[in-house]
Amino acid sequence: MKNESWPARNVHLWLSNDEGLYNLVEFALKEARNKDEAARLILTFLPDRTPDGIHKYTFSTVRAALNGW
Numbered sequence: 001m002k003n004e005s006w007p008a009r010n011v012h013l014w015l016s017n018d019e020g021l022y023n024l025v026e027f028a029l030k031e032a033r034n035k036d037e038a039a040r041l042i043l044t045f046l047p048d049r050t051p052d053g054i055h056k057y058t059f060s061t062v063r064a065a066l067n068g069w
Contacts, residue, residue, distance in 0.1 A: 007055040008064035014050045015042075015065050029069060039063040 004012070015021045024045055025038075032038035039062040046057040055061065 004064050004067070005061075007058075008061045010050055010052075010055045011057060011061040012065035012068060014052075015062070016068070018051070021046075025066070025069065029066070035063060035066045035069075039066055 015025050024042060028038040028041040029035070032041055039059055042062050043057060043059060046062075049056050
């Protein structure tokens, strides 16, 4: 996540530090054929914004967050 944008890093923080979101990511990565498909699956379960309200969950921020997985 070192070279990612602040929105992608914020999304990664939420996905990796919230137990429910972490479990969602793990499930999606097991079910999907690749990280693009996993990101799309994850987006179907997420609200519009991160819990702190700062950034929107988008395909690009979620997909970048999955680079660390």
